[in-house]
Amino acid sequence: MTGVQTGSVTSLGLADGQVGGNDVADFNIERVCQNFPILREKVYGKQLVYLDSAATSQKPQGVIDAMSRFLLKKNANVHRGVHHLAERATEAYEGARVKAQRFLNAEHANEIVFVRGATEAINLVAQSYGKKHVGEEDEVLITAMEHHSNIVPWQMLCEQKNARLRVAPINDNGELLLDEFERLIGRKTKLVAVTHVSNVLGTINPIRHIVEMAHARGARVLVDGAQAVPHLKIDVQALGCDFYVFSGHKMYGPTGIGVLYGRSELLEEMPPYQGGGDMILSVSFEKTVYNVPPYKFEAGTPNMAGAVGLGAAIDFLAGLEHEALAAHEKEVLAYGTRMLSAVPGLRLVGTAHAKASVLSFVLDGVHPHDIGTILDREGVAIRTGHHCAQPLMSRLDIPATARASLGCYNTRQDIDALVAGLDQVRELFQ
Amino acid sequence: MFEDLRDLYQEVILDRGRKPHHGRRLETFDAQAKGDNPMCGDRVTVFLRRDDGRVQELGFEARGCAISVASADLMADAVIGHTPDEIRAMAESFVDMARTGVSDDAALETLRPLAGVHDYPSRVKCATLPWAALQAALDGAAEGVATSE
Numbered sequence: 001m002t003g004v005q006t007g008s009v010t011s012l013g014l015a016d017g018q019v020g021g022n023d024v025a026d027f028n029i030e031r032v033c034q035n036f037p038i039l040r041e042k043v044y045g046k047q048l049v050y051l052d053s054a055a056t057s058q059k060p061q062g063v064i065d066a067m068s069r070f071l072l073k074k075n076a077n078v079h080r081g082v083h084h085l086a087e088r089a090t091e092a093y094e095g096a097r098v099k100a101q102r103f104l105n106a107e108h109a110n111e112i113v114f115v116r117g118a119t120e121a122i123n124l125v126a127q128s129y130g131k132k133h134v135g136e137e138d139e140v141l142i143t144a145m146e147h148h149s150n151i152v153p154w155q156m157l158c159e160q161k162n163a164r165l166r167v168a169p170i171n172d173n174g175e176l177l178l179d180e181f182e183r184l185i186g187r188k189t190k191l192v193a194v195t196h197v198s199n200v201l202g203t204i205n206p207i208r209h210i211v212e213m214a215h216a217r218g219a220r221v222l223v224d225g226a227q228a229v230p231h232l233k234i235d236v237q238a239l240g241c242d243f244y245v246f247s248g249h250k251m252y253g254p255t256g257i258g259v260l261y262g263r264s265e266l267l268e269e270m271p272p273y274q275g276g277g278d279m280i281l282s283v284s285f286e287k288t289v290y291n292v293p294p295y296k297f298e299a300g301t302p303n304m305a306g307a308v309g310l311g312a313a314i315d316f317l318a319g320l321e322h323e324a325l326a327a328h329e330k331e332v333l334a335y336g337t338r339m340l341s342a343v344p345g346l347r348l349v350g351t352a353h354a355k356a357s358v359l360s361f362v363l364d365g366v367h368p369h370d371i372g373t374i375l376d377r378e379g380v381a382i383r384t385g386h387h388c389a390q391p392l393m394s395r396l397d398i399p400a401t402a403r404a405s406l407g408c409y410n411t412r413q414d415i416d417a418l419v420a421g422l423d424q425v426r427e428l429f430q
Numbered sequence: 431m432f433e434d435l436r437d438l439y440q441e442v443i444l445d446r447g448r449k450p451h452h453g454r455r456l457e458t459f460d461a462q463a464k465g466d467n468p469m470c471g472d473r474v475t476v477f478l479r480r481d482d483g484r485v486q487e488l489g490f491e492a493r494g495c496a497i498s499v500a501s502a503d504l505m506a507d508a509v510i511g512h513t514p515d516e517i518r519a520m521a522e523s524f525v526d527m528a529r530t531g532v533s534d535d536a537a538l539e540t541l542r543p544l545a546g547v548h549d550y551p552s553r554v555k556c557a558t559l560p561w562a563a564l565q566a567a568l569d570g571a572a573e574g575v576a577t578s579e
Contacts, residue, residue: 044434365448367495369470370439373550377435386471399471399493428439429448429496 029328032320033409035060046379049417054199054227054358054405055383056249059313063253066312067305074308077301079278093304096311097294100259103314104244105235111267113260113294114307118226119149121245121260122193124273124297125222126153129243129262130191132271133220136162139188141219143168143176143205144395145198148388150224154193164188170395174201174350182213189219196228200387200401201350202333202358204232211240220266226250230407231329231356233322236261248306252408253313257306260297267293274299325408329357332406336415343422349401357406360387363422366429368402374428375421382418437546438553439496442504447496452506456489463571465563467494467555474502476563485509485517488564495556497547502560504541514568521561528557 033039036058041048050058070092076085078093094109101109115121134140140154144167158165166189168181176194185192192214197204207223214221222243225234230251236244243266247258262270272279272290276299281289290296317325336359340346345364363371372384383403386393393399404418459477466473472494479487488506492499505524509517520537527533527541531548547557 369472369495369553369556370497373438373553374435385469390471393471399473428435429444 029409029411035062035316036409037061037064039409043379043381044377046377049378049380049414051404051406051410051414051418052381052383053230053407053410054250054403056255057230057252057407058409059254059309060252060316062316063309063312067254067309070305070308075304078304079295089304092308092311093302096307096314099311099314100261103229103234103318104259104261105237106261107237108264110293111261111264113262113267113297114302115245115258115260115297116256116303117247117249117258118224118245119153119247121243121258122150122222122224123153124260125243125245125262126157128270128273128297129220129266130154130157131160132269134158134161134163134190137188138163138190139166139186140164141166141168141181141184141189141192143181143194144170145174145176145201145203145392146193146195146389147199147224147226148390149226150193150195151391154191163190167391168194170203172396173352174198174203175352176203176205176210178206178209178213181210185214185217185219187217189214189217191220191222193222193224195224195226197225197231197356197358198350198392199227199358200360200389200392200403201352202355202360203350203352204228204354204356206354207239207241215240227356227358230317231326233326242266248310248313251313252316254306254309257303257310259310262293264293267297270297272296272299276300278302320408329406329408332410332412332415333357333359335412336404336406336418339415339419340422343419343426345426346422349396349398357410359404359406360401361403362398362401363425366425368400370429371402371422371425374425375418378417378421378424380417380421438550440543440546442543443496443500446500446503450490450492450499450503452489452503453492453499454489455491456487459487459489461567461570463563463566465559465561465566467498467559469555472498472556472559474498474560474563476502476560476567478564478567484511484513486511490560490563492560494559495553497544497553497556498559501541501544501557504544505560505564508537508540509564517568518565521565524561525558528554 038058074088074092076089078090097112098109100112154165166184168184169177211221220242223241225244225246229246242263244261249255279291279296279299281291347362349360368384372382375382385400456477459479462477464475474490474492477489478485490502492502523533523535523538527545528547531545544557547553
């Protein structure tokens with residue numbers, strides 16, 4: 001999108017029956033913020049300024065209410081009972097699956113597997129698809145900007161199978177070197193695993209292009225969408241990827257629930273990940289017949305309230321007109337980039353051309369932890385450290401960064417509070 | 431506006447964090463160990479030289495915040511001239527002081543500026559990390575991990 005839109009018409013409609021109503025209103029940041037009760041909290045007597053949404057986002061009232069309603073009115077085990085509550089619970093749980101399908105524009109609802117989060121989804125693909133298809137001397141290709149959750153499961157697989165993990169490099173701005181990337185995809189490459197948006201750098205990777213390069217050489221592609229789903233409109237069919245994974249809690253939903261999208265024909269031929277109830281058609285001590293996808297991959301009683309909460313989070317995002325939300329987030333990111341760049345001694349880490357709501361930085365003479373502690377006393381919550389991306393930190397030759405990350409509820413005022421806090425950091429550490 | 435924060439970031443901590451007196455690898459040493467804080471990726475490597483059953487010299491290389499660097503530097507001052515047993519006792523008292531904010535151990539006098547971390551639970555490990563590395567060095571281990579509080 002281009003430029004800044006104001007006064008776009010949008011519906012703030014959230015989950016059915018949510019507090020705040022389903023009326024149509026202008027894109028109005030105050031109204032968006034009103035949906036997040038926690039933003040009214042004070043810390044150390046100061047107004048909370050939450051700039052840590054890339055770690056976990058806050059939850060709108062509609063999500064809180066939907067989960068509470070499920071537990072108050074519908075709770076029973078899914079897919080099992082003949083009684084009425086079990087039907088209500090199953091309907092709510094499967095309803096959330098259909099919402100996730102539409103959210104990703106997946107072709108079929110049975111391409112949506114509920115998991116604990118993006119981490120579990122990647123482990124599932126590594127240990128199911130990977131174990132079957134990656135053999136000795138085969139290769140798995142990842143990138144230098146991956147989160148530990150998109151590194152370690154592949155390392156484990158490669159160790160088990162005597163396969164090779166290869167890493168596509170980035171430039172100093174935090175962008176993939178696509179020529180190098182292409183060269184690294186060879187006939188031994190079975191899988192390419194790449195993040196859609198970097199949690200440290202904010203870089204938005206050109207997934208369609210990557211998928212085309214990988215598919216041209218017969219490799220499958222897994223996309224880690226954990227940081228992308230709260231900001232970008234996702235269409236897995238247009239992206240063409242084979243697997244897409246995300247966590248609920250980074251997109252205004254609850255923790256402990258996430259989605260693995262996999263193309264039907266891949267899920268069908270993949271072996272189960274865990275054994276247990278719900279993933280079977282019949283069990284005898286001699287032989288077990290596995291259920292069909294997605295149930296084949298959902299052993300045990302699932303996180304039902306979590307799935308319902310995720311469904312409500314999808315409704316919340318759908319209620320924010322996407323173009324207006326994207327324009328708002330782009331504007332705050334641009335403002336933040338400008339304001340932080342003007343702070344003496346501050347260097348932004350991650351300056352990709354295509355970038356989403358992350359502002360990582362280092363400040364001369366002050367370690368990020370000290371920045372984080374001082375900002376915290378001003379009520380400003382940021383993340384500091386290696387952000388579960390130690391290989392990326394090594395590549396950038398820095399031990400850690402301070403990271404302010406933005407959600408739909410952040411404003412220019414939040415950036416101003418951050419910059420004012422940084423003035424105090426500089427004064428203390430002058 | 432810094433009154434609160436000054437309990438944590440006292441002058442001596444800011445000074446030592448910026449310009450530690452012992453922040454170097456020793457030319458000759460007979461034990462070394464590193465301390466890693468897996469939560470944040472901070473690392474302190476401690477080098478020590480012993481003679482006559484006492485630590486004669488201690489140097490360190492740190493990649494960390496002001497608290498961890500200052501703590502390593504003040505630790506070096508405090509332990510030089512002491513026996514491993516005395517140092518282990520000091521380490522125990524120090525960890526206790528970092529968690530509670532108080533200590534009646536006279537041996538910790540010069541380390542008292544670090545007591546302020548007890549108000550910042552996420553930062554206690556920053557202060558205790560160098561001590562974990564030092565204990566590992568005394569035990570002949572390659573590394574120590576800051577204990578969780």
